[in-house]
Amino acid sequence: MMKPDRTLPAAVHLASEAGLTTEPVIRLDSVSVCFRVPLEPIRSFKEYAIRRIRGQLDSREVWALKDVSLEVKRGEILGIIGRNGSGKSTLLRVIARVLRPTSGRVRINGRVAPLLELGGGFHPELTGRENVFLNATLLGYSQREVAARFDWIVDFAELWEFIDAPLRTYSTGMVARLGFAVATAWEPEILLVDEVLAVGDQAFQKKCQARLAEFRRAETTILLVSHNPQLVRGLCGRVLWLDSGRVRASGDTDTITALYEEGMC
């Protein structure tokens, strides 16, 4: 099923060297995602009705992902690089079940937790405590699970003093800390990271990285999206390079990031 890929054997070699189990937790078979984009955006029913009558409903198809095949094994850390609009975030969304593939097949074996744009579900009027419960249930955890992990979350975010104050009184850094703590409170089988490693001050960033290292030890599979090859080089065992929705290359981190940097020049 996999597309022929020159650099793949290196990756397989790497994976087996690290003593990883061979069973893939993420499998994509020629996955494509197509957006139908109107030539001019129509945002109102009135406009739609008028255009419908005039027969002006032209749209073009945009393939955000085209024929992407991918296998990720348990405990692997896969970097996904590519320019803006190359389909990186779409790929994460397909894996997170936010988008359904237009064609192809996605198989996921394990719980997927997103670590993207933290704090999106926070409400300014509610207290930190209430927001922890709201945000964690948005991520699919039960109230009981949140209650059991609550102390850990506040410890990690270092926010005991303010936990019963409304969130609007928090600084941006405090909100980000709380968001990171909630999102990483549980160890999922699969973690999706969308360039959010720069959270809070230096000390807290160190803490975040230490937490990610714990995930690695727990054999969490991590997918890291970035357009920064430096970051990817430091963390990932394997890299997938997306270009206009297609897999340009995939394999060993150094080889691919070098190719990518060449291509950027």
Added chain:
Amino acid sequence: MVGEVIYDSARRPPPFWEEWIALWAYRDLVRQLVARDIKVRYKRSALGVAWSMLNPLLMMVVLTLVFSHLFRWNLPNYPVYLLAGTTLWNFFAQTTTLATQYLVWGGSLLTRIYVPRTVFAVSALGTGLVNLALTLIPLGLIMLVTGAPFHLTMVFLPLAVILAAAFTLGVSLLLSSVAAVFPDIIEMYQVILTAWYFLTPVFYPTEILPAQYSLWLTLNPMHHLVSAFRGPIYAGSFLSPTGFLATAILAVGVLGLGWLIFTARADKLIYRL
């Protein structure tokens, strides 16, 4: 989380069933969203919970003055008639509106994390039901103060509320399916709601409508739902068995239709949010 969650895009149950399973798994989120709505609402107002009692009381005083003195309808206990009908109408109007607002609020979340898409409409319904229950307190107070009789038929109230809830959720889902694509529908809906309110006997007696409107009354689901709620409180009556059956079929039918259409289209809606 215990156990492995396995997702296979090629082996999905039918959307209406898949969504139901997902919604059940996320039931705590519904609880949290309802709690958030209630809390935020009362944190923002200085009067707190008292406001949800005062608001209907004040409105009722005004409407009672206007209608019972200006129009001189011969309705005994007009305040009770008015408040009972208004309570159910407001439940419907506020819940359906909240559901569409929710979808707009949650839209940016839905494009980033997986959340069952019906969560928002169901949470709006939960909030509406809590507010409905809270309005029953001032209603009871007014009945005591005005000396209106308490009827045994009030045991039918839960049935009336269930029917209204089913219909309201169905309309919310249908509305959300359209509003996600065309947000201007929300504004149009407000106009429709106002017209619908005046064409439904909520603040005036059914009898004053001329005979040629009887077909409209029969076809207007809100008329039956308002009657089913108001009857047990105000008149000591409930729908006739056939009337109940017809209303139940209609309410459940709208809910089923809304659920089917919304869940079938939910995947495509994400592209539009």
